[in-house]
Each structure stands twice: as C-alpha cells, then as structure tokens.
Amino acid sequence: MQFRLNNDDPNGxxxxxxxxILGNxxxxxxxxGSINADYGQPVxxxxxxxxxxxxxxxxxxxxDIDTPLLKESI
Known part of the structure; x- marks a missing residue:
C-alpha cells in the first residue's frame, strides 16, 4: 500500500x-498570511x-490572530 500527498500549497x-524571525x-x-495565494501564486x-x-x-x-469573521481577537 502506498500513500501520496499531492498538495499545491507550498506552506500548507x-x-x-x-x-x-522575531528579532528583538x-x-x-x-x-x-494570505489566503488563496502563496508567494504570489494562487493555490x-x-x-x-x-x-x-x-x-x-x-x-x-x-x-493575536485577527479575522474579519469576528469582532474581537482570537
């Protein structure tokens, strides 16, 4: 049995x-992040x-994760 993952999402x-890099x-x-595209390519x-x-x-x-679906932060 073989399994393969085919994913066009490079950072998914x-x-x-x-x-x-957080720095100081x-x-x-x-x-x-940008949903629907990675590195300028649609995914x-x-x-x-x-x-x-x-x-x-x-x-x-x-x-702090912000989303347009909620008014307060997650």
Whole structure:
C-alpha cells in the first residue's frame, strides 16, 4: 500500500512552514498570511498558511490572530 500527498500549497504542510524571525524589537511584529495565494501564486480556497517560530525561553510570546469573521481577537 502506498500513500501520496499531492498538495499545491507550498506552506500548507509543516515541512514547508514559513520561518518567522522575531528579532528583538520592542514594537509588535506584524506578519500577515494570505489566503488563496502563496508567494504570489494562487493555490485555491483550501489554502492554509503555517509559520515556524522559535521562541527564547526567557521571554513572553503573545499571538493575536485577527479575522474579519469576528469582532474581537482570537
């Protein structure tokens, strides 16, 4: 038995997650995903954007996900 994953979404799998470099700025970092397209190429409505973040163990990471479907933050 063989299994194959055929996915035209380059950052929709963990192996293709986009690396996010947080740096050390005091200002919030805004990193936007784009649904329906990856790297300027259309991938369709089933698009998923995954990001890889390495967090230092001596700080706090706050994540605010905004969506047009809800009025408050997630």
């Amino acid at each position: 799998l963990i192996s293709g997650a986009t690396d996010v 700025d005091l200002e919030p970092l805004i990193y936007s 369709g409505v089933s698009d998923v954007d995954l990001f890889r973040i390495v967090v230092p163990d001596d700080g706090i990471l706050s994540i």
